Amino acid sequence: MLEASLSGLAALFTGQAMIFMSLGVAFGLLIGFLPGLGGVVAMALLLPFTFGLEPAAALAMLLGAHVATIFGSSISGILFNVPGAAKSVSICFDGYPMTQKGEGARALGAAAMASFLGGIFGAIALTISLPFMRAIMMSLGPPEYFMMALWGLTIIAIFSDGSVLKGIIAAGLGLLIAFIGMDPVTGTPRYTFGSLFLLDGIDFSVAVIGLFAISQMIKLYVKGGSIVEREINMGHSTVWDGVKDVFKHWRLVLSSSVLGLFIGALPGVGASIGGVAAYGQAVQTSKNPEKFGTGAVEGVIAPEATNAANEGGGLIPTLGFGVPGGESMTILLSAFVTMGIQPGKELITNNLHLVFTMVWIIVIANLLTTGFGIFTAKKFAKLTTLPGTVLIPVILAVCFVGAYSVKGRIGDVVVAAVFGVIGYLLEKYDYSRADMVIGMVLGLMLERYMHISLTLHGKLFFVTRPVTLVMLIFVLITLAYPFIRKWRLSRNGGAV
Amino acid sequence: MFKRKSAFVAILLVLVLILGSLTGCGAKQTSNDNKQPAAQDKPYYDGKTITLIVPNSPGKGMDTYARMIVPYIQKYSGAKDIVVKNLTGAGGLVGTNTLWSSKPDGLTIAFTSIPSLMLAQMSGSDGVTFDATKFTYIGRASTEPRILTVGGKSSINSAEDLTKLGRNFKFPTQGTDEDFFTMATLAKSLGFKLKAITGYEGNADTAMAVVKGEGDGHITAIMDAKTMIKEGDKKAILVVGMERSKEYPDVPNALEVIKDENGKQMMQGIVNMLEMHRSFFGPANMDENATKALREAVWKALNDPELIQKAEKAGTPITPMKGEEVQQKVAKVVEASQHLRPVLKEAVQSTK
Incomplete structure (x- = not known):
């Protein structure tokens, strides 16, 4: 195994592989930075250029770009509340408040380092788990996916600071929006009013551009000035603070990475859920959950580590079964075909060095993006002191182009703008946008897997399957935990 | 007061922007008319x-x-x-x-x-x-011909087993796509009962369901099933196409095994369609x-x-x-x- 690992690394140390990886990483950072465009687009655009390259170089470019989009989209998420890709939406929940407090550089540093460690944990876990990941994948099914989604919904309680009712309303609005379009089970159109455009539903990444970025620009315009006022001393937080934060919260990085690995490995559980789940997990294990949403560095670390570890996870079913672990992995599979690589056991027994090449690509690409992130964070953070008169037109233009480019439909630009107004109003009247996003992400997943579970395992599926039952109990405990703690605190308080 | 006013202006500006882009794009699409009559000696598409x-x-x-x-x-x-x-x-x-x-x-x-x-x-x-x-x-x-596969551990080994199953054939599907209709027609013409389980997110999701044994089997492109068949995660039962596939010469074609004349005609209709x-x-x-x-x-x-x-x-x-x-x-x-x-x-x- 060590030998294969070394020869896999050696394959990367050719001029061609290194040049193409750097190109891929640079391209990925740029694509990630732009709203609406994520790893899938980066890989799809690069795929034609890989024909005729050495396998190592081709994979280096594709995977390198994919890895880099994660940090790229975090940059715009943290600094401008513009999530570069749908799956980094949860980075905005705390990243942007940090920027507003003048800690943009620290948030960027933390994100870069968390992404690096998450990616490496993902790669290591990929190596270790290859033999028995198969068994885990075989034992989890729709009922367990349903429980994961249910657990995700419990996160709503966290954001409903002040008013639980407002939180539930926001989440309900999200669920409602998720149900627009073709119903995944029977194919019946819902809330489409006969429009073909609405038949495809509201695209998540478009809605997110509106909810976060455009609404923010409206707010900035109303408020005047810039995101971060020049008077705030930018010097009081540095990139290195962020890097140190990550090491301080190493346990969180570890647990988030494991979570990301799993979510990546399960086809049918989308990557957007990864970030949201990681965030919830960070809040629930934190000692001060009330700090989240106001600029807690853990809120940046957790989703970033999860997203980075997702890569390694997605490779598991792709390499092991020939089943793509996500949309981007479909593109990787088609690249395999052109290179004559046949996934499956044969790849792992005869071409193990190639698997390790991929593991090393993830590690090195992460190293490159982190290096880039750490050395440029300070300069990037300065962008937020630009006056709104300069920033608003630029960001709005980029947002509208981004919304258009998601599917190439002009209607999506309208959708983004409408969601911009909705987002602005939500924030103004203290409804949590995060709750709404969670509702949107989880709505269809809940519906899908509840229906499949019911048809496959009957009405009592949540008690007849042991794994599902354990997960259900876990969900109930997490739901009850805040109340129990409050009750205990008040009792102790009374005694003293 | 001032704040509320500027919020309104901001929203208005956004809407104007959109309208502008909408009309801008709408106008473009119809400018493709080429009124020149095709000259006899020139190819029809020359310069178009x-x-x-x-x-x-x-x-x-x-x-x-x-x-x-x-x-x-x-x-x-x-x-x-x-x-x-x-x-x-x-x-x-x-x-x-x-x-x-x-x-x-x-x-x-x-x-x-x-x-x-x-x-x-x-x-x-x-x-x-x-x-x-x-x-x-x-x-x-x-x-490319399509293929009906079942899970590696399934009790089904041939087309005959499908009809002798004695229960519904569980068919995980992502919706009413061409493979769904092919499967429905196949079940009808071979005479086995089908239970479609809809709601899966995509081909990867349904493939895993078949490998795990959650569902009995499904129809996909041969290329998508290749690895899993080779690894023994899936078994090939029937090829849906004009003839047997070169890669799996031992796997019968659906048209060979359908006895019912009416059923054969229906299947031929589907195969003709898939051919295009x-x-x-x-x-x-x-x-x-x-x-x-x-x-x-x-x-x-x-x-x-x-x-x-x-x-x-x-x-x-x-x-x-x-x-x-x-x-x-x-x-x-x-x-x-x-x-x-x-x-x-x-x-x-x-x-x-």
């Missing part, structure tokens, strides 16, 4: 611009095919330019509806999966405004000169050795069929559709 509608997402399988072939059509037709336009939405219906209502001058054509369109129409899907049997077919670029798979087509009653010129150009393009080699290397092989032949197949499909229609509608109903 063709718009190729691809109703599928950019970068995905169908789009990759289209963009790979387009330069060669341009070369043989003499067209000045061929613009590929991805008009996605409603499972390809948006783009196809657009083509149906565009001018039949041969300057707007489309490329997508024909069976999806025909099946959407026959099963009575919402939003279909076209009649797929009336399109002008220009040529098929590729097709990735094709170029134009609006109904397309200009005769244009049809002739384009059919010829597409046929030459699809037989260009350079393209064939390129396609083979990319794992997206070309299996050309002449436009005239595709058009004849359509007529046959219409014949079979009398029997198929109720089966398809019943299949859709069963998922509700």
